[in-house]
Amino acid sequence: MHLVKKIINYLNQKKLPLLITTGVLIWYYFSLPNILFDEPTATVLDSAEGHLLGAQIAEDGQWRFPKSDSVPHKFKACILAFEDQQFYRHPGFNPVTISKALVDNLEAGKVVRGGSTITQQVIRLSRKNQERTYVEKLKELILATRLELRYSKEEILALYASYAPFGGNVVGLDMASWRYFSLPPYQLSWAESATLAVLPNAPALIYPGKNKELLRQKRNRLLHLLFQQGTIDKLTYTLALEEDLPAKPYDLPQIAPHALQYINKSHRGKRVQTSIKYRLQQQVNVLVNQHYALQKQNEVHNLAVLVLDVKQRKVISYVGNAPTDNAHQKDVDVIQAARSTGSTLKPLLYAAMMDKGELLPQELVADVPTVIAGYNPQNFDESYSGAVPANRALARSLNIPAVRLLQQYGLERFRDELRAFKIKDLKFSASHYGLSLIVGGAEGSLWDLCKTYAGLAGTLTHFNETSSEYYQNEFIEPSLLANEEVKFGDLKREKMVYGAGSIWLTFQAMKEVNRPQEDEAWKFYDSARQIAWKTGTSFGNRDAWAIGIDKNYVVGVWLGNADGEGRPELTGLNAAAPLLFDVFNLLPKSEWFATPYDDLMTRELCQKSGAIAGNYCPVTSQLVVRSKYDKMPCVNHKLVHLTRDGQYRVNSSCESVSNMIQKSWFVLPPLEAYFYKNSQADYQPLPPFKSNCMQGNENRMDFIFPKNNSIVYLPKDFDGQKSEVVLKIAHTNPTLHVYWYVDENYLGVTKEYHELAIQPAPGMHIITALDDYGNEIKTKLEVRE
Template sequence: MRKRRWLRALAGTVSGLLLLFALDRLFPLPPAPRYSPIVLAADGSVLHAFLNPTQKWRMKTELAEITPALQQAIIHKEDQYFRYHFGVNPVAIVQAAGRNIFKSGRTTGASTITMQVARLLEPKERTFGNKLLEMLRATQLEAHYSKAEILQLYLNLVPYGGNIEGVKSAALLYFQQPPSYLSLAQTVTLAIIPNQPRILVLGKNNDRIVAERNRWLRQFQQQHLFPNQDIADALNEPLDAQRHAAPTLAPHLARRLVTQFPGQAIIQSTLRRGPQAKTEDLTKNYVRRLRELGISQAAVLVVNNRTRAVEAYVGSADFQDAASQGQVDGVRAVRSPGSTLKPFLYALAVDRGIVTPKLKLPDVPTNFSGFRPENFDKSCAGEVTVERALTYSLNIPAVRVLAEVGVPVFTDKLRAAGFKSVAKAAPHLGLSTVLGGCGATLEELTGLYAALADGGRHAPLALIKNEELKIKNERLGISSKRKNAGPAPILNSSLLITNSQLVSPAAAFLITDILAQRTRPDLPMGYENSRHLPKIAWKTGTSYGRRDAWSIGYNQDYTIGVWVGNFSGQGSPALTGADVASPLLFDLFNTLAYNSPNNWATPPATLDFRLVCTETGLVPGEHCPNQLIDYYLPGTSSARRCEHRKEALVSADGAMVYCRACVPAAGFRRQLFPNPLPEVLAFRETQGLPSSRLPAHNPACQLVRGNENGAGVALAITSPLDHAEYVLNRGEKQQMLLSCAAGSEVRQVFWYVNDRFLRAAKATERVFFRPPSGAVKISCADDHGRNVDIQLQVAEL
């Protein structure tokens, strides 16, 4: 009998539970409230807030922001037995029913905090039937949520008048502080308003609010809820509250993150409020001064080199400036990078042993298979050291180095650094890439320079601190699935960006050392005379047509990237990196890194010193009296010997030179002659600069072949181009230029067209002729027996 009763009780319990489970599934809780997306700074303060989809300010209050004072004030005011009941307080219901029936005391609804949450989640007309539904929902809420979570829901939903809901929204919009920073007086103020949000309006009825606040404070004092001194201070605290605008710092990053993580109520970024505010102000004020020059926009990115956290993000000078397209995000806009990729190219060349800082490169007009680069000032120096070529951003030496490094090697490294446009266009890119003939963003370039600042180690830039969002981003690859979504801390579009060693620490140090030697326009006497200002390495860039001005700098702590221009793409005569972008870069560094320790990079152990010839930067040869010290990578840097001067056997009168096959027994002398590269020699002669060639070779010598006299330089035709196609107009007397580059020992060359002799000319003479149509063979021979051929196609229209 007892067993049957027990079984019946068990069956009844199970049936009841199943019924409750079925009802819970049939009548699920209403969806979670739709919060206003907010973007936080690294310290947790609110940078930017948005209206929720229903156009309300409903910012989510986190559990950690609900202070003990706020909990006590709300619970003692609204529901003293909140922690003990299951959503409904039977005693309160009986008391309320008695008061309402017998009309004694204040009419109440006996609503618990949980019941109020149910009503706020599903607003309904206040009827007896709906009250019963509230009770059922309250019980359901208690089954699904903890007390702390129910209190959190309540504080996120309570009304504060107008379109403001939730304690956090009210705290930020009226007191400009998060709930956890409020005083006791402010906390109690926010606790009393939800009961009468239309009567107690902050900013309008402050006197009435103070009276109601103080009444509750005295009641709390009688209940010994707070220390007497805290109550006394709160009673004397004036109420200085008025409606403020929602926080709007970092609008571009805020919209980017909210788009990237839809439905996320709180996104904690890596930005720091102080640097962000200062960067926005400096950028806006600086661009205001540029408007008369036809320049309307700028973008800035500030990166912490040690963590790769983005600490300031400015997409435009003024987000609200619709006339200048202020809502465009200049940090992610794809633009021509100008010369900003040159430091990275030279670093790659250092790692491949191609260059060292003191090595001299030809800086002469050069045709690279149809591509004729020019320096920014249209002039050439003949020969320049690598460090000078980089410091003055010379184009011709950079293209020469890229030709030697190889375009695929260069673009593959840029792809590894997250350059999306370069990755897409890589098969079609050529030597112009290093001069800005590709697309890049400020974010990509700043990340690349941060790698140079960190010994060549590349790591993705971090934009968010939320660990759960990082994991979500890594797992789903959100950026690759959403149009126009930029790189996130883990994934960057369709490219998987991981930590990688782009260049060696030695190469990164050498490039940093060169870039730090530039004279800063804000400190013409050197940064050492201003010990409070930071030392930086920096590089500028200007795109074709003066449409984009770049300046990117770094030290041990920060990398700052600056772009200045117009989002419309319109150029300006004043738009250059050095003149327009750099002043803002230095203002930012001097503000954000003022009085910093100025720790600087030290040479890694893989670097060493060696003596090189002053004239060429190569390992000294037999005739190199002038030498200097240069860095190099043992086992990697080229060990080619210098031959800038060569010895020749000259007749007593200096009229001719002998080779070893025709040198007489007597009547000659040994003499050193300059031995520059043929293109450098030709440039010096065309510019009227001092230059000298070897005397003519002994005409009586019958054994002249190739390099018997020690000449180690080949003959090269510089015009026309090999395997090129030329179109001539039949109606015009157009002619083709013939020119060559030859060694200093060459005095005369001989030109042939389709194996027919054309004419003899001086080695530096420019020869013109009208070519026949069709396939044409051009040949050139010098007076030392060397010859070279090229093929081209000529058409007449």
């Protein structure tokens, strides 16, 4: 108890000194700012391997890289030898060097020598290089000791290397190394490291042609000191002396400028390690340059390439535009730009219909002149196939079958399903797009389309690799960040959009697309790479697309003009596809997708029509989606009764049963048959009835033009004469006559080739065609001038 009282009395007597001491200690503790350097830094982009891809200057116009965590060995040895040989021994200041500097400066009557340690120089840099007075020196000394208590020696060295000036607007070792030697700091030679080590002491020496000899002398003195210390040997020293000084500054690498632009939006002023593969990015750049040189001859000035790793869902190559000029918007990142999707959404519709059991892989779909609510879709080559298997329609990218299938599936229904793919620029209602949605009436970016196809590929791969389950976040945004983990969500039995079976069947169809001319024979090589791919060409040849998928990679290519100008010969097949396959040739070969048997089943289908086999069909077994099928059996095969020689059809009204033969006959509707037989030489129309036979009501003819509710314009020519409308029908029996009427007014008769030119007055008209057997068809036509 007595001791406690003595202590209390002592403290009361020493209260003022204790308060002063406590105050000084508190001030000392908080004297150093929590953030030493708050200057803006450049945005720096590195590849997955750590190589520099590019950088964007800091907001204050300085080339200042974000702080580095380490200092290369050679530069560390140089800077310690030149600036602070006692760095690892002093507490932040060196009394010996300070004393020597003080004596020299007093004798000279001005500041001729500094005694600052590297720690003090870090403080001076953080204080924006205050005027060099003795009071300021005292502040730096105190703060330097505080800095030593907060940071390790290595951290202090890293701060110095990151914020020291290296001439002009170059700040920090990282930037100086690239600016003066076009190398990362860890690749600098001893001579190069020594050159940079002497620069912060006199940064003006770096300017080309100015004080060059003085810079050489300082560098060589430092090299000699390193030799004397035994840091470098005689041979290294001798060779280092022979190295030239830097000449004019180098430009920074610009290997992925548009990826840098994209990253800068969310990571401004940071150093970002991306998932981009350095070597691949360089190789894709070379290909882009080569294809751009060809395309600009057709006045096509912009293109973009995106490569995704499906498994990791990471970007491994990002070329946002061609090496064009400012006049052609070279800085526009086309990968993120909204463009007409062309035919790139068609595979989604085919997958959707197969997934719901509403379409079979080789089911015949109509490819005939079509008018739907005034909309008249056309195939790219303006031809018609009559009827074509669904998988071939997709492989050939036929517009008319796609539009008819979309109408059948439901425009609103399909538009709602597309929301699952998160295509940002596809933001309007179904009524806004109409049926043109499937042939380029919507907009999307190369980023979102590649993301969508990567999601499809991932769905299929994950289904096969798991217990036939689906991730719930398969259509996730791809990542450009090397260390960002992409999370696909939970596994469930229920599919999110389309099942693995429908995706696999869609990819099988896309694999059969005819490749560019130089790669046409790919099927004949066992080593050929199997790729599911889709081209697209927008209206007016404004956009050319090609997107390819295999198990591991998605490659997307877009070509066109950023200002929307279309060019002849700018098509997905001619312009985009060759670059697509050149890029795929740079990638490791992947195995083809495994067959998802758990989501498929074998079904007997009609060999000719691809529909569910009926009673009279030649049958084949095929894999189809495991789904409920409410479809009618094949209606294209009919059992017909013929005369014994097979020349005529007969029935009981004109022939005895004993004289008849029965045969299964493949029959298409008249309009489909009209075009189908032009490309399918083996198609045989039904034989005519024997002349004395009674005939049932059969659909014998159909309009080729005009389709119902068509609108035509009849301008006048140079002579003032009104143009004509050519009426045209297809008939199953070309030997019959067809009688033509417009609004109940008889116009004429045709035989075999049923075409008739007329000049109707403006307004609405009813066109009627009647054959010898009384079969009649009608259509509405609106004429405008």
